[in-house]
Amino acid sequence: MALFAQVVNWLLKSRSLIRESQNIDLKTTKLALESVAFSFVVGSISSRTTMDQAAAAAAKLASINQLDAEKALHIEAFGNNCLVVSDGKISFWHESIRDYFAAFWLFRKLYESPGSIPLEVEKILYDVRFREVADLLIALLATSDGDMLQVLFREKLPRGASSIENIRATSLLARILKTGKAQGAKFTSDDGKQIEDALRRYIDLTETNLLTMSIADRREMLRAAGSLKKDFRLYGPPGRRAVETASPRVKIGKFPVTVQEYGRFLNFTAAGGHAGSAMKWQADHLPVMWDTQQDTLNAPVSGVDWQQADAYCRWLTVQMRSEHKRWSKIVVRLPSCDEWRSMTGLAPVENRDLKRWSGPFVSRFLAPVDPVGVYPERASPYGHQDISDGIWEWIGPSLDVRIRRKQIVSSEIVGGLHITFVKRVRGVLASPLVGFRIVFEDAV
Structure with missing residues (x-):
């Protein structure tokens, strides 16, 4: 600000x-x-x-x-x-x-209407199209008038039965708390407790509930949980979120690796650790637009190159083996192209679902901003999500790490099938369009 x-x-x-x-x-x-x-x-x-x-x-x-x-x-x-x-x-x-x-215009309107929230402000606060303006307004209040921010906070506390309006209000409270704190505003422990209570009462992240909601409301609810690190779908070790495939020894992550999960890896390296015995990692080697990605902690991490994705896998392998005896022989790695395609339910020999993408890469997909799991109805037959219309994902492992070009893969739904697209790019590519998903293999 x-x-x-x-x-x-x-x-x-x-x-x-x-x-x-x-x-x-x-x-x-x-x-x-x-x-x-x-x-x-x-x-x-x-x-x-x-x-x-x-x-x-x-x-x-x-x-x-x-x-x-x-x-x-x-x-x-x-x-x-x-x-x-x-x-x-x-x-x-x-x-x-x-x-x-x-945002300054709305700031003026608030002061012209003491004791109430003007209609212009109400519209901006709840409409996802105006999120940047609303967050700037919250930041202005935090830096200029903490009392007015508290008035807004109290006014927007959800009350009554569960409803879309109360879900949106809870999402707004989470943004007020997060943005306000970042700008130096003071909140009490009671403020945090009220948001915790609202999250428990109004935020239901089950797939059954998501399917009953509009896409916009799903995003709001998931962002509210993610902004406060309260997305219970991401609790616990990543291995618990892996989904079985046709191979009994291989499981693949239900979602791509998220910002929150990758952040744990960065925190470890920043504290002096390294990504496995074979590779020391620089703590300042951050993904592209990492600060911006913190706004949606439960979105897929992006802006990582192939080496960063591979380093995360090796770090997680070491972590999981040291945490529990049941994972003493686990190997975490990037999926092969056949394994990635197997998530769609098609056998590797069925080449009809594989296409080489030759169009302009930047225009293929927009940078990911949605939390994972917004579209449970698009899940693969095994239950993997976000394999279509999202980010491209790194695949591997490469037989020769010296090969500079690696493959990235994505898909879209055509006629009810997930049609796989593959593109070969330089392994040093760190693009807001590219993230990764991980495989858990029981190495016997």
């Missing part, structure tokens, strides 16, 4: 002399930018909006003079400052700056 404030203050300060020459004060400029940003976020103006249209929307929303609003916007668009004008259309030079100003 402090970085956002520094960037915005620098951008605004750089135009102070121009504003003075135009008789436009900083307050008017901020009001114009905030109201335009909020209008963009909620869709009352679009990417086709001209400067005149944006100024008119700002003047109406902020109750300022339209000519002053137009001057303020022109100043901030000059030289691509806070705003950018291209082909006569106006926009913010970055969506994060837009969301920051929109």
Whole structure:
């Protein structure tokens, strides 16, 4: 939050002399930018909006003079400052700056309505499309007015019987607690207990319950549990979450390895451990966008290269063998291509489900942000989940670790079947599109 404030203050300060020459004060400029940003976020103006249209929307929303609003916007668009004008259309030079100003607009609305939550704020807080703006608003409250944040916290405590509304409220409470703490806000032990009670009462992560809900509500419920490390599906040793396959000695993870699970490995190496006897590991060798991934701890980890995935497997092998006698001969590794495909229920000899992907890799899938297990209805015949329409996954082991190119695999559902796609990439690839799943083999 402090970085956002520094960037915005620098951008605004750089135009102070121009504003003075135009008789436009900083307050008017901020009001114009905030109201335009909020209008963009909620869709009352679009990417086709001209400067005149944006100024008119700002003047109406902020109750300022339209000519002053137009001057303020022109100043901030000059030289691509806070705003950018291209082909006569106006926009913010970055969506994060837009969301920051929109959050400040909501911050003002809260202060204009003491004792109640304005409708504009209610809409932003609960709509997944506006999550970034809502989290910025929570961060603003945490850094500027902890009392107002507490009012919001108390107002949103769920009450009564289980319902979608109370599930959403519980998810919001989890975000308030997590984001608020990150920005230095103080919460009492009673606050934490109330969220714990809400999680127990309103959050049901069973597959039966998930199937009765909309996709959006599933995401909210799973994110609420994941943000507080209360996703019980991920409790206990990873081996307990493995699902049997056609081979009696091999089990494959029900889900891809999650951010939370990979974080345990990083914490171990950071404390001075290493990833098995064959390989020392640098504690600062983090996945791509690791800080951002912390927002969804029960999502698949991504941005790891083949060596990182392999190191995790070797570390977990050592950990499991040392923890319990029943795992004394366990080997944790990446699945082979045939093993990965076996999760779909098709035998390795059935080549009709295997396709080489030759299209643009970046456009194949978007970066994963959903928790694991959002779509239990897409599970494989054995019960493995997230094998379609998610991340690509590393496969192995390679017979020659010196081979620079490795395979990644994914699938999509076509005609009720999981059609497997395979692509060969450099083993050093660390992409937000690539994670991994692990195999547990009983090495007799």
